[in-house]
Amino acid sequence: xxxxxxxxxxxxxxxxxxxxxxxxxxxxxxxxxxxxxxxxxxxxxxxxxxxxxxxxxxxxxxxxxxxxxxxxxxxxxxxxxxxxxxxxxxxxxxxxxxxxxxxxxxxxxxxxxxxxxxxxxxxxxxxxxxxxxxxxxxxxxxxxxxxxxxxxxxxxxxxxxxxxxxxxxxxxxxxxxxxxxxxxxxxxxxxxxxxxxxxxxxxxxxxxxxxxxxxxxxxxxxxxxxxxxxxxxxxxxxxxxxxxxxxxxxxxxxxxxxxxxxxxxxxxxxxxxxxxxxxxxxxxxxxxxxxxxxxxxxxxxxxxxxxxxxxxxxxxxxxxxxxxxxxxxxxxxxxx
Amino acid sequence: xxxxxxxxxxxxxxxxxxxxxxxxxxxxxxxxxxxxxxxxxxxxxxxxxxxxxxxxxxxxxxxxxxxxxxxxxxxxxxxxxxxxxxxxxxxxxxxxxxxxxxxxxxxxxxxxxxxxxxxxxxxxxx
Numbered sequence: 001x002x003x004x005x006x007x008x009x010x011x012x013x014x015x016x017x018x019x020x021x022x023x024x025x026x027x028x029x030x031x032x033x034x035x036x037x038x039x040x041x042x043x044x045x046x047x048x049x050x051x052x053x054x055x056x057x058x059x060x061x062x063x064x065x066x067x068x069x070x071x072x073x074x075x076x077x078x079x080x081x082x083x084x085x086x087x088x089x090x091x092x093x094x095x096x097x098x099x100x101x102x103x104x105x106x107x108x109x110x111x112x113x114x115x116x117x118x119x120x121x122x123x124x125x126x127x128x129x130x131x132x133x134x135x136x137x138x139x140x141x142x143x144x145x146x147x148x149x150x151x152x153x154x155x156x157x158x159x160x161x162x163x164x165x166x167x168x169x170x171x172x173x174x175x176x177x178x179x180x181x182x183x184x185x186x187x188x189x190x191x192x193x194x195x196x197x198x199x200x201x202x203x204x205x206x207x208x209x210x211x212x213x214x215x216x217x218x219x220x221x222x223x224x225x226x227x228x229x230x231x232x233x234x235x236x237x238x239x240x241x242x243x244x245x246x247x248x249x250x251x252x253x254x255x256x257x258x259x260x261x262x263x264x265x266x267x268x269x270x271x272x273x274x275x276x277x278x279x280x281x282x283x284x285x286x287x288x289x290x291x292x293x294x295x296x297x298x299x300x301x302x303x304x305x306x307x308x309x310x311x312x313x314x315x316x317x318x319x320x321x322x323x324x325x326x327x328x329x330x331x332x333x334x335x336x
Numbered sequence: 337x338x339x340x341x342x343x344x345x346x347x348x349x350x351x352x353x354x355x356x357x358x359x360x361x362x363x364x365x366x367x368x369x370x371x372x373x374x375x376x377x378x379x380x381x382x383x384x385x386x387x388x389x390x391x392x393x394x395x396x397x398x399x400x401x402x403x404x405x406x407x408x409x410x411x412x413x414x415x416x417x418x419x420x421x422x423x424x425x426x427x428x429x430x431x432x433x434x435x436x437x438x439x440x441x442x443x444x445x446x447x448x449x450x451x452x453x454x455x456x457x458x459x460x461x462x
Contacts, residue, residue: 007427008398009373201372201399269376269396290398291375320394320401 001026001200008201012293015163015206019122020198021186025179028091028112029171030098033081035105041082044101044242045075046225048235052077057143057158060233062097063243067224067250070097072215074160076145081107083156083171085117087215101242116179120186121167121206124193129168131189133157137168151185153178162203164210164336208288211261211301211331217272218259218287218301224250227303228259229331257284257303261331264298264317266324275318276302276326283308286317292333299333300326337365337462340431344407344447345456351431352407354447359408362435363395363426366460371397374426377419379404379437385411388446392437395426408446410439 001023004011014020032040041049047060054077062070071090076083086094095110102108120129126137134149137159145158153172161167172182187195204214213219213228224247225234235241236248264270270289275282289300300317309315309328316323343351349367353360368374379393386392386406393404415437418425426434441447451459 003399004372007373205398267376268378269401271401291396293398 003201004199005197008199008205009293011196011198011202012205014194014196015122015165015198015202016294017123018193018195019120019124019128019190020196020202021183021190022119022121022198022203023117023183024088024119024169024203025116026088027117028084028086028088028094028110029115029117030084030086030091030095031078031081031107031109031111032084032098033107033109036103037081037106040101040103040106041075041084042238042241043103044098045073046230046234046241046243046247047075048238049075049077049082054079055144055146057145057160058233059143061219061225061230062094063225063241063247064221065243065246067243067246068221069215069219069223069225069228070094070221072213072219072230076156076158090215114173115171116174116182117169117171118179118182118186119161119167119169121161121163121198122165122193124190124195125165125167128186128190128193128195129157132185140168150182153182155182162212163206164212164332164334165206204288205290205293208290208299208301209292209294209332209334210336211333213259213301214288223259223303226250227255227257255306257305259287259301260304260309261329261333262300262302262315262317262326263329263333264300264324264326265314266326267298268317268319268322268324269298270300270302270317270319270324270326276304277316277318277323278308278313283315294334299329301331337369338431339365339453339457339462341453343431344450344452345459346405346407346450347459348403348405349460350405350407352447352450353431353435354441354444357441357444358413359410359439359441359447360435361407361437361439362430363404364456365430366462367402368427368430368434371395371400371402373398374423377404377423377426377436379415381415383412385409386439395423404436406439407450408439409442411442412437412439414438
């Protein structure tokens with residue numbers, strides 16, 4: 001997947017206004033089956049997978065014992081187990097982590113190399129796909145999926161995505177010629193909507209406008225889900241999961257920092273790693289930042305020392321030696 | 337991608353057009369395409385005299401940021417003010433309306449140390 005095909009801004013606006021296609025086949029698909037599959041999922045993920053019925057999808061995370069994040073992922077409830085969709089850069093690490101924590105009567109299969117994954121995203125995505133999918137996509141609610149066919153090829157079609165737009169993620173098996181057939185059919189049906197392939201650059205800018213975390217930028221082994229704003233997928237009332245004790249203690253003690261959204265008031269662009277100051281005191285650092293193509297202003301996410309700023313505060317970002325003024329803003333940056 | 341033969345180039349991907357002893361400076365077609373959508377150009381307004389190879393500003397694209405280096409020594413006499421509201425013109429017209437600064441060249445012999453179009457094309461593998 002290239003950073004861009006035509007231009008990041010053009011691709012970004014194509015997804016916001018019409019429809020675009022991401023080839024995210026590099027993502028990892030790990031299948032969990034066996035009698036104790038649910039118990040295993042409950043142990044390794046922070047969200048409550050017992051709530052899932054067949055056809056549902058859940059956003060979740062895996063944590064280390066100390067509460068640091070192994071990865072964020074999607075959990076699909078299949079009729080014979082679960083499919084876990086993990087970040088490409090983490091898939092080997094995740095698979096090892098699962099094997100290390102495996103319990104009896106659980107099978108763990110990494111099928112990442114067997115599956116293609118195309119994400120069709122944007123307000124016209126259903127219009128494009130309805131001609132080539134064998135069921136009516138309007139039946140599909142957000143964070144649900146159906147086993148169906150796309151141009152006659154068996155696929156898991158789910159209403160999920162990383163853009164904040166109406167969109168679908170399509171998983172299917174087969175060699176490159178199968179993937180090409182699906183890709184071509186999508187583009188043929190998208191001509192009227194000026195459909196375009198979308199690169200990694202716009203994938204990042206679209207998710208950041210929604211305030212979605214990116215592993216490696218906003219979350220990693222050194223951050224816990226509570227400070228990252230992922231408390232809503234961290235079910236501390238669940239009987240047990242790896243990291244629960246540490247995260248419960250962190251919650252009891254109070255957070256030391258929090259991931260917040262901000263906008264620059266001066267002209268410039270905040271980027272990963274830039275430091276945040278109130279007067280001469282460093283209070284945090286930027287984890288993600290860019291010029292928002294939808295809003296035409298510089299936005300970012302960063303970790304702020306707890307209670308160091310409030311919504312009326314003006315603080316400063318050190319942009320390559322220059323202090324630029326900034327203030328907190330609501331996340332998502334772009335309201336949908 | 338084009339690389340006009342009447343320009344001189346640096347290995348840092350700036351170009352220099354010489355008119356009498358005035359040098360016009362911008363970034364190459366290759367540089368703009370590598371950076372992608374350019375959203376903001378920040379020229380150090382406190383600088384007046386600048387040395388060859390010195391940073392005179394930064395160029396911010398959606399995905400990345402890059403320093404701007406002066407191909408020759410001299411005095412900055414003009415900054416392209418259109419870039420303030422319309423930095424993407426560098427993507428569209430890197431050798432024309434996308435020029436960045438003009439400088440009064442201090443030592444014309446420095447011009448000979450720069451790359452010609454052929455040498456620059458070889459550098460970037462074109």
